[in-house]
Amino acid sequence: MTISLIVNGAPQTVEITDGNTPLLWVVRDLLNLKGTKFGCGKAACGACTLHVDGEAIRSCSYPIKLAEGKTITTIEGLGNEQDPHPVQQAWIEEIVPQCGYCQPGFMMATAALLNIIPEPTDADIDQNIINVCRCATYYRMRKAIHRAAAIQKETTAKTKE
Amino acid sequence: MKKRKNRYAFYLVLAVGFFVVANYGRYNTLEYIPISVTEATNTDTSFDKMMRVLTHERCVNCHPNDNIPKQGDNSHPHYFGMARGKTNMGFDATKCNTCHQSENDAYSGVPGAPEWSLAPAAMYWEGLTRIEIAESILDPKRNGGRTSEETMHHLTEHELVLWAWDPGVDANGVLREKPPVSKEDYIKAVKQWFAEGHRIPSE
Ligand code: FES
Ligand code: FES
Numbered sequence: 001m002t003i004s005l006i007v008n009g010a011p012q013t014v015e016i017t018d019g020n021t022p023l024l025w026v027v028r029d030l031l032n033l034k035g036t037k038f039g040c041g042k043a044a045c046g047a048c049t050l051h052v053d054g055e056a057i058r059s060c061s062y063p064i065k066l067a068e069g070k071t072i073t074t075i076e077g078l079g080n081e082q083d084p085h086p087v088q089q090a091w092i093e094e095i096v097p098q099c100g101y102c103q104p105g106f107m108m109a110t111a112a113l114l115n116i117i118p119e120p121t122d123a124d125i126d127q128n129i130i131n132v133c134r135c136a137t138y139y140r141m142r143k144a145i146h147r148a149a150a151i152q153k154e155t156t157a158k159t160k161e
Numbered sequence: 162m163k164k165r166k167n168r169y170a171f172y173l174v175l176a177v178g179f180f181v182v183a184n185y186g187r188y189n190t191l192e193y194i195p196i197s198v199t200e201a202t203n204t205d206t207s208f209d210k211m212m213r214v215l216t217h218e219r220c221v222n223c224h225p226n227d228n229i230p231k232q233g234d235n236s237h238p239h240y241f242g243m244a245r246g247k248t249n250m251g252f253d254a255t256k257c258n259t260c261h262q263s264e265n266d267a268y269s270g271v272p273g274a275p276e277w278s279l280a281p282a283a284m285y286w287e288g289l290t291r292i293e294i295a296e297s298i299l300d301p302k303r304n305g306g307r308t309s310e311e312t313m314h315h316l317t318e319h320e321l322v323l324w325a326w327d328p329g330v331d332a333n334g335v336l337r338e339k340p341p342v343s344k345e346d347y348i349k350a351v352k353q354w355f356a357e358g359h360r361i362p363s364e
Contacts, residue, residue: 022268042332043260043271044240058260061269066262113254127252130241 005067007031008077019065023057024048026064027074035075035104039132046131049105049112050074056112075104078111086155087111090148098135106131110145118156119149208362210342210350211316212291215298217340219325223279224286230279231287233331234338249279265329272337274324281305295361313355317348 003014007027014026022041027033027050036059039047043061050059051073079085084092087107097103106129113120113128120128125145133141214220222231228245229238243251251257261277280286283303286294297303304312316322326344328337340347 020266020268022266042269044332049259056254056259061260061266061271062262063264063266063268109255116253124253127242127244127246128255130243130255 001065003064003068005069006071007033008073014064016064020063022048022060023050023052023062023064023067023072024059026067027059027072033074033076037101037104039102039105044132045102045105046109047102047105049108049131051108051112054112054115056109073108075108078107085111086151087114087144087148089151090144094140094144094147096137096140096144098133098137102131102133102135103137106133106141110141110148113145114149114152118152120145206362207350207353207357208295208360210346211354212294214325214340214342214347215286215294216291217325217338219328219337219340220322221286224284225279226285226287226289228279228282245279245282249281265327267330267334270330270332270334272324272329275320277321290364292361292364295359299359299361309355309359313351316351 001016001019003016003019003026005012005014012031014030016026016030024036024038027036028038036050037047038060039045041060043058046058048059049056051057052062052067052070054071054073079088085107087110091097091103091107109129109131113124117124117128122142125142129141129145218231218234218236222233222236225231225245230243230245231237232239243255243257246252246256251259257277257279260271262271262273263275263277264273265271266273284297284305286297289297298312298316299309301307307315323344325340328339330336342350
């Protein structure tokens with residue numbers, strides 16, 4: 001089966017025998033983008049969160065056959081060192097990660113949240129950011145999410161000027 | 162006279178003591194007699210068949226009375242604090258479709274079907290009797306404004322309803338339980354119940 005999709009802005013064609021292969025494994029093993037992590041494989045932890053057409057998706061429960069024609073963004077495509085996404089910038093400023101394993105999933109979930117709710121309240125964060133961090137960096141993450149919202153607001157204001 | 166009274170008292174204490182000792186085990190092993198749950202649902206009218214399906218957890222889990230979806234054959238509250246949200250599809254950014262897609266996913270054990278969502282709040286069935294569920298599905302205020310004809314089509318044709326007979330495997334790879342009536346018999350029963358005037362028995 002051939003699947004055509006756009007990953008981090010670049011068109012990709014994937015040849016795969018099992019169309020039910022999780023998108024996670026295609027991204028990691030076939031496209032060699034190792035930022036997206038495997039935690040549980042049961043859609044329970046959020047380590048594998050990436051964006052499909054701009055929305056947060058847990059890629060371990062997303063069969064590749066459904067990705068035909070879709071636009072995928074992974075943590076590698078969110079921003080880069082020279083031009084970090086507000087979420088990445090905030091994460092650096094608040095020194096959020098401990099071991100770091102869960103962080104790409106959290107950042108992708110946060111970026112998706114800010115697309116929909118640019119200034120989330122604590123209640124919005126509690127409801128929408130439900131990934132699991134074994135190092136319990138939740139406190140710093142909450143600060144970083146608010147900081148990311150502020151950076152995004154500043155950036156948007158500057159672009160409008 | 163006093164001696165005789167004492168003797169009676171002694172025998173009484175002995176008898177009570179014997180009773181307590183003899184029954185000690187019974188009250189401490191939580192023994193119970195199982196009651197067979199045959200009741201009226203084990204008959205074969207079209208209403209009974211339909212209701213054996215609609216009261217099954219494959220259906221009721223997504224018709225909650227507290228805006229919280231239920232999961233599994235034991236209908237526990239959905240993990241991770243998921244709830245109805247504004248559109249019956251979860252929260253703004255983390256929604257049903259963050260994990261649930263248009264079909265079951267055998268690798269992760271996440272169930273899926275087209276339009277995966279909770280039934281609207283007015284359509285809650287959790288905690289209702291089968292009579293109350295029947296009243297609810299016939300009430301346009303609680304059934305999404307459907308006529309009985311439309312309700313019949315919904316109950317027999319909607320992909321999310323019929324998912325109950327293809328519920329896939331759970332996170333442990335174990336097949337989920339299907340409703341206790343086959344899909345074909347259920348569809349026949351629903352159609353017959355509506356064709357015969359959708360009468361709700363008084364129990
Ligand atoms: S690996 Fe996908 S949610 Fe845990
Ligand atoms: S930083 Fe270690 S699991 Fe989250």
